[in-house]
Amino acid sequence: MTRYIIIGAGAVGASLAAEFETHGIRYVLVGRGAQIAHIAAYGLSYRRPGGHRVLRLNTADTAAPPALHPGDVLVLAVKAQDVESATEFWAWRQVEGGGFASELPLVTLQNGLAAEDIALRRFDRVYAASIRIPAHYTVTGEVVVGGEPNVGIVALGRYPEGLDDTALSIVTDLSKAGYLAEARPDIRRWKAAKLEHNVTNAVELFAGPSEIRSKAAASLAQEARTVLIAAGYDPAAPSEWKIDISSWRVAPESGIKPGQQSTWQSFTRGTSSEVDYLNGEIVRLGRIHGVAAPLNTAFQQAAARLALEGHAPGTRGIAEVLDGVAL
Numbered sequence: 227m228t229r230y231i232i233i234g235a236g237a238v239g240a241s242l243a244a245e246f247e248t249h250g251i252r253y254v255l256v257g258r259g260a261q262i263a264h265i266a267a268y269g270l271s272y273r274r275p276g277g278h279r280v281l282r283l284n285t286a287d288t289a290a291p292p293a294l295h296p297g298d299v300l301v302l303a304v305k306a307q308d309v310e311s312a313t314e315f316w317a318w319r320q321v322e323g324g325g326f327a328s329e330l331p332l333v334t335l336q337n338g339l340a341a342e343d344i345a346l347r348r349f350d351r352v353y354a355a356s357i358r359i360p361a362h363y364t365v366t367g368e369v370v371v372g373g374e375p376n377v378g379i380v381a382l383g384r385y386p387e388g389l390d391d392t393a394l395s396i397v398t399d400l401s402k403a404g405y406l407a408e409a410r411p412d413i414r415r416w417k418a419a420k421l422e423h424n425v426t427n428a429v430e431l432f433a434g435p436s437e438i439r440s441k442a443a444a445s446l447a448q449e450a451r452t453v454l455i456a457a458g459y460d461p462a463a464p465s466e467w468k469i470d471i472s473s474w475r476v477a478p479e480s481g482i483k484p485g486q487q488s489t490w491q492s493f494t495r496g497t498s499s500e501v502d503y504l505n506g507e508i509v510r511l512g513r514i515h516g517v518a519a520p521l522n523t524a525f526q527q528a529a530a531r532l533a534l535e536g537h538a539p540g541t542r543g544i545a546e547v548l549d550g551v552a553l
């Protein structure tokens with residue numbers, strides 16, 4: 227039976243470990259700092275629409291990583307800005323019986339488009355995933371996931387393209403664990419489609435009238451789409467799902483509040499931000515392909531300023547960000 231080494235014990239990684247634990251899929255959750263220490267000592271406080279549980283999980287600290295075996299699958303659940311250091315750390319570890327971890331399959335769950343190319347520098351078999359999951363982590367040891375009836379929705383395929391037995395068996399395990407999961411041979415298209423949404427995460431960092439925030443989000447997504455298409459991407463459309471996702475929703479009263487997606491959570495926790503890999507990816511592609519991306523640039527810079535000043539989300543107004551930029 228495959229064992230999953232889940233690297234990163236935040237919103238996405240800890241909830242994946244919780245679901246694997248609940249559904250009898252072998253895993254080890256490898257984290258760092260106070261979060262993994264807390265989960266190891268007291269369990270994970272895990273809230274789902276069906277109720278709240280404290281779960282004992284199989285954990286390891288990155289300071290004492292588990293021995294690796296042939297048949298292990300590594301799952302990267304860190305933010306995009308941590309992919310370089312995490313892949314460097316894991317790739318050259320020895321697998322018992324011979325070989326490097328770089329020969330094991332590696333799943334990349336990151337938003338944005340950067341993780342896979344970083345991973346391919348060291349890992350031979352990279353399985354990219356686009357995961358939609360309303361997961362929240364702002365308090366040490368506590369994760370909330372509001373998706374119902376399923377935890378979240380995942381598209382997964384071999385990067386840069388194609389499918390193989392490993393991809394199919396990972397999708398089977400995710401489905402067993404309660405995710406709506408689909409194997410896709412064209413995973414870059416699904417990651418691009420998700421990025422169109424994730425550039426709007428930055429809007430949640432700034433206060434202002436909801437009408438302006440909605441308009442800014444729509445314009446950011448439109449600008450991202452224009453740049454992605456100019457860069458040769460063909461973002462997947464929701465109608466292309468083969469699995470039925472129509473009854474999936476974020477449960478009301480689940481503890482998931484609108485306007486608090488992953489970027490907002492990072493700023494709230496005072497940790498590093500993924501914005502350079504979300505809005506920054508659009509800015510980068512725009513520069514390469516000669517398409518202006520003024521709005522994504524403005525939000526990237528405003529988020530950087532907010533981080534430098536150490537301010538929490540909502541302490542600066544959106545009008546300041548939009549000053550001089552047309553919506």
Ligand SMILES: NC(=O)C1=CN([C@@H]2O[C@H](COP(=O)(O)OP(=O)(O)OC[C@H]3O[C@@H](n4cnc5c(N)ncnc54)[C@H](OP(=O)(O)O)[C@@H]3O)[C@@H](O)[C@H]2O)C=CC1
Pocket residue numbers: 233234235236237238239256257258259261288303304305306308311312315335336337357358359360361362363487488492497500
């Ligand atoms: N939250 C959400 O709802 C969703 C998030 N995503 C995407 O999933 C990815 C993960 O996001 P999310 O779970 O929110 O991130 P979190 O910040 O909640 O969790 C990441 C965790 O990984 C830890 N970490 C960083 N580097 C390492 C390392 N080298 N070894 C071990 N642990 C490490 C971080 O520790 P530390 O805090 O010390 O940095 C943190 O605890 C991101 O790309 C995000 O965009 C996708 C869909 C939904």
Ligand SMILES: CC(C)(CO)C(=O)C(=O)O
Pocket residue numbers: 337357358359360361423424427486487488489
């Ligand atoms: C949109 C959402 C919640 C979906 O998974 C996400 O990707 C994020 O929090 O960044």
